[in-house]
Amino acid sequence: xxxxxxxxxxxxxDAIEIGAAILGTGGGGNPYIGKLRCREELKKGRRIPVIxxxxxADNALVVSLGxxxxxxxxxxxxxxxxxxxxxxxxxxxETGRRVDALISAEIGGANSMxxxxxxxxxxxxVVDGDGMGRAFPEMQMTTWSIYGHRxxxxxxADEKGNIxxxxxxxxxxxxxxxxxxxxxxxxxxxxxxxxxxSGAFVKRVAIPNTIxxxxxxxxxxxxxxxxxxxPIRTVIEQENGRLLMTAKxxxxxxxxxxxxxxxxxxxxxxxxxxxxSGHIDLQNEFLxxxxxxxxxxxxxxxxxxxxxxxxxxxxxxxxxxxxxIAVLGLPCHDLxxxxxxxxxVGPAAFGYPDITYEPMPAAGGRAx
Amino acid sequence: MFRIGxxxxxxxxxxxxxxxxxxxxxxxxxxxxxxxxxVVESLTKVLDQxxxxxxxxxxxxxxxxxxxxxxxxxxxxxRTAAVRLCLPAAQCLPPMVDWPEDIREAVGGRFWxxxxxxxxxxRQISGLDxxxxxxxxxxxxxxxxxxxxxxxxxxxxxxxxxxxAAARLKERLPxxxxxxxxxIGRLGILERENAAIMNASLRALSERTVAAxxxxxxxxxxxxxxxxxxxxxxxxxxxxxxxxxxxxxASGPTNSMRGASFLSGEADAIxxxxxxxxxxxxxxxxxxxxxASTTVDVGGVRTNFRMPDVFSIxxxxxxxxxxxxxxxxxxxxxxxxxxxxxxICFGGQTLTATDVAVGLGLADVGDASTRGRMPNDLxxxxxxxxxxxxxxxERMRVSPQPIPVLAVGGGSILIPDRVGDLPVIRPEHxxxxxxxxxxxxxxxxxxxxxxxxASKSREEALAEARKEATDKAIAAGADPASIELLDQEDxxxxxxxxxxxRIRLKVVGSMHG
Numbered sequence: 001x002x003x004x005x006x007x008x009x010x011x012x013x014d015a016i017e018i019g020a021a022i023l024g025t026g027g028g029g030n031p032y033i034g035k036l037r038c039r040e041e042l043k044k045g046r047r048i049p050v051i052x053x054x055x056x057a058d059n060a061l062v063v064s065l066g067x068x069x070x071x072x073x074x075x076x077x078x079x080x081x082x083x084x085x086x087x088x089x090x091x092x093x094e095t096g097r098r099v100d101a102l103i104s105a106e107i108g109g110a111n112s113m114x115x116x117x118x119x120x121x122x123x124x125x126v127v128d129g130d131g132m133g134r135a136f137p138e139m140q141m142t143t144w145s146i147y148g149h150r151x152x153x154x155x156x157a158d159e160k161g162n163i164x165x166x167x168x169x170x171x172x173x174x175x176x177x178x179x180x181x182x183x184x185x186x187x188x189x190x191x192x193x194x195x196x197x198s199g200a201f202v203k204r205v206a207i208p209n210t211i212x213x214x215x216x217x218x219x220x221x222x223x224x225x226x227x228x229x230x231p232i233r234t235v236i237e238q239e240n241g242r243l244l245m246t247a248k249x250x251x252x253x254x255x256x257x258x259x260x261x262x263x264x265x266x267x268x269x270x271x272x273x274x275x276x277s278g279h280i281d282l283q284n285e286f287l288x289x290x291x292x293x294x295x296x297x298x299x300x301x302x303x304x305x306x307x308x309x310x311x312x313x314x315x316x317x318x319x320x321x322x323x324x325i326a327v328l329g330l331p332c333h334d335l336x337x338x339x340x341x342x343x344x345v346g347p348a349a350f351g352y353p354d355i356t357y358e359p360m361p362a363a364g365g366r367a368x
Numbered sequence: 369m370f371r372i373g374x375x376x377x378x379x380x381x382x383x384x385x386x387x388x389x390x391x392x393x394x395x396x397x398x399x400x401x402x403x404x405x406x407v408v409e410s411l412t413k414v415l416d417q418x419x420x421x422x423x424x425x426x427x428x429x430x431x432x433x434x435x436x437x438x439x440x441x442x443x444x445x446x447r448t449a450a451v452r453l454c455l456p457a458a459q460c461l462p463p464m465v466d467w468p469e470d471i472r473e474a475v476g477g478r479f480w481x482x483x484x485x486x487x488x489x490x491r492q493i494s495g496l497d498x499x500x501x502x503x504x505x506x507x508x509x510x511x512x513x514x515x516x517x518x519x520x521x522x523x524x525x526x527x528x529x530x531x532x533a534a535a536r537l538k539e540r541l542p543x544x545x546x547x548x549x550x551x552i553g554r555l556g557i558l559e560r561e562n563a564a565i566m567n568a569s570l571r572a573l574s575e576r577t578v579a580a581x582x583x584x585x586x587x588x589x590x591x592x593x594x595x596x597x598x599x600x601x602x603x604x605x606x607x608x609x610x611x612x613x614x615x616x617x618a619s620g621p622t623n624s625m626r627g628a629s630f631l632s633g634e635a636d637a638i639x640x641x642x643x644x645x646x647x648x649x650x651x652x653x654x655x656x657x658x659x660a661s662t663t664v665d666v667g668g669v670r671t672n673f674r675m676p677d678v679f680s681i682x683x684x685x686x687x688x689x690x691x692x693x694x695x696x697x698x699x700x701x702x703x704x705x706x707x708x709x710x711x712i713c714f715g716g717q718t719l720t721a722t723d724v725a726v727g728l729g730l731a732d733v734g735d736a737s738t739r740g741r742m743p744n745d746l747x748x749x750x751x752x753x754x755x756x757x758x759x760x761x762e763r764m765r766v767s768p769q770p771i772p773v774l775a776v777g778g779g780s781i782l783i784p785d786r787v788g789d790l791p792v793i794r795p796e797h798x799x800x801x802x803x804x805x806x807x808x809x810x811x812x813x814x815x816x817x818x819x820x821x822a823s824k825s826r827e828e829a830l831a832e833a834r835k836e837a838t839d840k841a842i843a844a845g846a847d848p849a850s851i852e853l854l855d856q857e858d859x860x861x862x863x864x865x866x867x868x869x870r871i872r873l874k875v876v877g878s879m880h881g
Contacts, residue, residue, distance in 0.1 A: 037460050188488050322763065
C-alpha cells in the first residue's frame, strides 16, 4: 500500500479485528474485547499514533508487551484497564530509562490490540510491526527471542496493584516458566512487558508493517462484503497467498493436552477441488496442511481457515463438522524462515521432526 | 384428555389440538397487537374444529416470539439498573458498552460498578462493600428504576456474591425485581451480563403477557394450567417465565424443529421451515435441535445462550424472482403477506417463488390458468432455487449419513423431492409444525448445585443429581417412563475443601396424558 499508516482511528478497529484474527491462523485469542477497549480509549480523546519501522531512531527504546494468561479468564475477568501500562512503568523504573515506543509481541489475535490501547494511555507511538507476524503459543517464539534479545527484566501487573519484576533468568524459557507460576495467584491474567530493545535491533528483526497488513486485510474483507465480491479471492490477492482447498469438514477430532487445544481435521474438497481429500493438524493454531497425505503447507507459513461464504476467519474453537471452509496458505516473512528461526518455530519444534520445511511458493494456486 | 399447542408468531398465531399422539385440528389466525385477540380467535376456531370439550383439555402450551420481537423492535423494555460486582477489575468496559445506541436508550443505559467478584478458582477479587451497595440502592431508587440486573465476575463458578448483593439491595429497594446473571448465563461476562440486563428489562412485559395469556384462556372457558416453551424445547411454568423471559428467545425455531420431528417420526434429520420471506434450516439430533457454538446476536446484542443453530436464507413462498436468463435473481425481497394480491398465480403482476412451483405443476395454489403469463425458463429458475436449498441443507448436515430433510412451513412446496442425496419428507400438518412443537413441549427437572466428592465418586454424585432431577420432573407432571437426560455438565471446584464439583443437570420427559 502506498499510504504509510500514521494513526489508528475508530473506523480502522473493525478491520484490524478481522485482519488480526486472520493472521491468528486459528489461535491467538479473540481480539473483540481488545477492540472495544481501544474504542473506549479513543472516546476519551486519546490517540493511537503509529510509527513505521523505517522511522524508528536507532537509539530509541522499544518495549514489547501484551496480555498473558488463560483465555477463559480473558472473557470473564476483563482487565481493570491499565495492567500493561503499569508493567511498562515498572520496566522504566527497573531500567531507569524512558521508553520511546511500544510494539506487539504477536499481531495474530488478541495481542494485536493491547499495545495499541496502552500506547493511547501512555501517549507513546506503537510500532507498525510485531514479533511473530502471526500467532504462536509461547513467549520465546518471538523474533526478539529468536535473534538474541533477552526478555529480562520483565514485569507483570494485575488489576489489584500487584507488580512482579523478574530481574534475571538464565534463558527466556525460564522466564516463561516463572511467569506462568506468578500469573496464577494474580487470577491467571496479567499485563506483561519485557526488556526494552534498541530501535536498531527492532528495525532488523521485527516483522514489518503488520498493523497495516491486518488493517488492509480486514478492509479488503469488509469491502468484498459491501461490493458482493469474493472475499476469499480478495484475501489471497492481498497476501500473495494460495487457495489450498475449498472443502467441507468431514471429521474433527479435538482435545486439550498440556493447556493447548490439539486436534486434527479431515477435509473433503468441493468446487475446483471436488474429489480431493485434505488434512489439517492443529495445536492452538493450524500447523500442517496435507493434500492426499502429502504436506503442502506447514509452520511457520500461515495456514488460514475462512468461512467459504463470508471470508471471516474460523478459530480452532469454532470448528465444526460439516462447515464449508476455504483453506489458504499465506507465506510467512523471511525472518521466520532462517535456520535459527526454524529451530524455534519450524515443524520440528511442534513435534514434526519428519517434516522438512519447504517455503510455500507464493501466489497463483489453482484458483481458476 | 386433550392438549392444545399455540404458536404466537410475528404474523400468525397458530393452534393445534392433540389427543395423545393424534392431531385433531390445526388453525391459523393473524397475530394481534395485544396478543390476546389472536390467541382467543385461534383457540375458539381450533376447539370448534376439533370438537374437543373444554373441560377435557389438560394443558395449553404456548410458544411465543413476543419477547424476542420486543428486543428486536426496542419496544416495551423497562428502564433497568445494571449492577456489576467486579472492582477493581473489568472497569475498562462498562455494562452495555457494545450495545447499539437505540437499545441502550430503550433500557435507560444506567449502570453501577461495585467491589466484589471472584477469581477463576473461587477466591475473591475483593469483598462486597455494604456501604457502597447501600449508596447504589439509594441512587437506583432516586432514578425511579424498579428492575435490577446483578452480574458478578465468575458467578458461574460462585454465585454467592450476586445473591448477597441482591439481598442487600432489596432491603433498600423492596419493590424491585432482581435478575442474577448466574441464573441465566455461562462464562463470558459481557454476554452473560447482556442476557441478565435484557431479562430484567422484559420482566414487566413478561408479567403483562403471561396475564394476557391467562385472560385469553379464561375468555374461551379453559381452566387448565398453561405453560410457555423455552429455547431447549421444555416448558416453563407461568411463574418461571415471569422471572426469566429471555429463556423464550429462539423458542420458535426449536418448536418448529421438534414439531417436524414429531410429525415425521424422525429423530435425526435436517429441518427446512419455509415461511413467506425466509427459510430456516436447522439440524435435529436425537429429536432436539443442535445448539449453535458461537455467540448469537439478539437485536444487535451479543449473548451466549444455547440457541438452536439455524441458518436462514432469504427464500420463501413470496420471494420475488427478477431478471431473465442467466441474470435471474432469487430474492432477497418478498411480497410477504401481500402474496394473495401480488403473485401471478393469484392474479397479480409479480413473479414469486410460489408462481414457479405453480407453473411447474408442483403446487396447487391460486389459479393454474395463470401459467400462460409466466416466463418459459421456469425450470432453470427452479434449479437456482434448489441450489440455494441444497447449500443451506449441506451447511447444517451433521454427518455423511443419508438422513432425511423434513420440509415444514407454509412455503415448503418449494423444497424439491430430493436435496442432493437426501430424501425429503413432507409430514402431514406441516404448516402448523410450530404449534405442534409447543404442544409436545416436555417437562424438565433440573439440578444445579455443589456436590462434595469426599465420600463418594463423581459417578455416584452424578447419579444422585440425576435422581433428584428425575424426582422433580415427575413431581411437575412428567411421565416417569419417558424421562431422559438432556444436558449434563460438571465443573470441578478446586478451591473448595473436600474435592467439590458443581453439577448442572437437566432431565426431560413427556407430560402425562
